[in-house]
Amino acid sequence: MNSLMRATRQALQMAARSYATKGGEKDSMPRKVAILGAAGGIGQPLSLLMKMSPHVSSLALYDIAGTPGVAADVSHMNTLAKVKGYAGEDQLHEALDGADVVIIPAGVPRKPGMTRDDLFKINASIVQGLIKACGEACPKALLNIISNPVNSTVPIAAETLKSMGVYDPKRLFGVTTLDLVRARTFYADAIGVDVNSVDVPVVGGHAGTTILPLFSQAKHSGQAKKQLSPEEIEALTKRTQDGGTEVVQAKAGKGSATLSMAYAGALFADSCLRGLSGAANTSEYTMVQSEITSCPFFASKVRLGPSGAEEILGLGELNEIEQKGLDIAIAELTASVEKGVKFAKDGTL
Numbered sequence: 001m002n003s004l005m006r007a008t009r010q011a012l013q014m015a016a017r018s019y020a021t022k023g024g025e026k027d028s029m030p031r032k033v034a035i036l037g038a039a040g041g042i043g044q045p046l047s048l049l050m051k052m053s054p055h056v057s058s059l060a061l062y063d064i065a066g067t068p069g070v071a072a073d074v075s076h077m078n079t080l081a082k083v084k085g086y087a088g089e090d091q092l093h094e095a096l097d098g099a100d101v102v103i104i105p106a107g108v109p110r111k112p113g114m115t116r117d118d119l120f121k122i123n124a125s126i127v128q129g130l131i132k133a134c135g136e137a138c139p140k141a142l143l144n145i146i147s148n149p150v151n152s153t154v155p156i157a158a159e160t161l162k163s164m165g166v167y168d169p170k171r172l173f174g175v176t177t178l179d180l181v182r183a184r185t186f187y188a189d190a191i192g193v194d195v196n197s198v199d200v201p202v203v204g205g206h207a208g209t210t211i212l213p214l215f216s217q218a219k220h221s222g223q224a225k226k227q228l229s230p231e232e233i234e235a236l237t238k239r240t241q242d243g244g245t246e247v248v249q250a251k252a253g254k255g256s257a258t259l260s261m262a263y264a265g266a267l268f269a270d271s272c273l274r275g276l277s278g279a280a281n282t283s284e285y286t287m288v289q290s291e292i293t294s295c296p297f298f299a300s301k302v303r304l305g306p307s308g309a310e311e312i313l314g315l316g317e318l319n320e321i322e323q324k325g326l327d328i329a330i331a332e333l334t335a336s337v338e339k340g341v342k343f344a345k346d347g348t349l
């Protein structure tokens, strides 16, 4: 195995975090992962990365079209997972049947000048339809929602599953991992330390000011080359909140983050799989149904286990600026959650 392949596989093993199960043994459970929207900008590299995961034995690639090609391509990789492509709605249930984890990057991305909420009109129905199929075909699967606006699509998913009588709040996740990935990268660059040693909590939601990095709680090892001023922290906060827009503008009409999102989505899905297998110390920041703030859905650190989100951890101590940011985030996030719930209940767009 050459060094690039080894490094990539190691990265997929969650940056060399332990993959021992509680009993200290390697997981041997066959795990099925389904990706809905697998032929898209995120879906294709995400399919590649999940095919490289040592935790996936079966990979179902679903999209409205284009998946036979993606599946044929990815299936030639000499890694564990057996790959099958599914195209069109009449193959959706088969794709989902027996899935342990379903990753959903289906839907339209932003163009310059748009907010994530501008995607609501199209993506709300797409997510609702796909979640309904999940509720029918694999109600016990862990659902990883990537489709924007995440602040509304997660509550839409919850309401849809509730109306079917199969909602388990421990099994529904909004994927906010890209915000963590960005905050770590930007912070490590700013203070001049090894990015692998950096940890920055990012809580709240996944749009603009609802993305709240907590740099006062940032950790790293090694000697920082620079101490950051309050102005520099403010700029880092803004850059983290606007990370998605930075990519949308750079792509100039050709979509939003796909490669970094596929990486982030693979990290999160991999943690879900390790949690399912009982791996110790598995936690991620993710949006879940939550009581740690007044907002019914909120992203914070969550301990993952065999039943999904087993513990929602608190926010820790916030400084005065972060506390103000939290108040702003909660107000905006609550409105987006309500919008999602209303759509799911009466179809209001």
Ligand SMILES: NC(=O)c1ccc[n+]([C@@H]2O[C@H](COP(=O)([O-])OP(=O)(O)OC[C@H]3O[C@@H](n4cnc5c(N)ncnc54)[C@H](O)[C@@H]3O)[C@@H](O)[C@H]2O)c1
Residues within 6 Å of the ligand: 036, 037, 038, 039, 040, 041, 042, 043, 062, 063, 064, 065, 105, 106, 107, 108, 109, 110, 119, 123, 126, 129, 130, 145, 146, 147, 148, 149, 150, 175, 176, 177, 178, 179, 206, 255, 256, 257, 258, 261
């Ligand atoms: N959560 C995050 O951090 C994050 C990051 C980046 C992008 N996103 C979001 O992810 C979504 C996808 O982005 P992309 O760049 O991959 O877009 P894309 O247009 O490249 O791909 C989307 C795919 O979804 C498919 N699709 C549409 N309707 C579908 C349906 N009913 N069933 C199955 N598949 C369907 C399309 O055919 C397409 O292949 C967007 O909403 C984007 O805003 C979220």
Ligand SMILES: O=C(O)C[C@H](O)C(=O)O
Residues within 6 Å of the ligand: 109, 110, 116, 148, 178, 206, 243, 244, 245, 247, 248, 256, 257
């Ligand atoms: O910004 C977007 O529209 C896509 C995604 O939410 C991101 O953060 O990159």
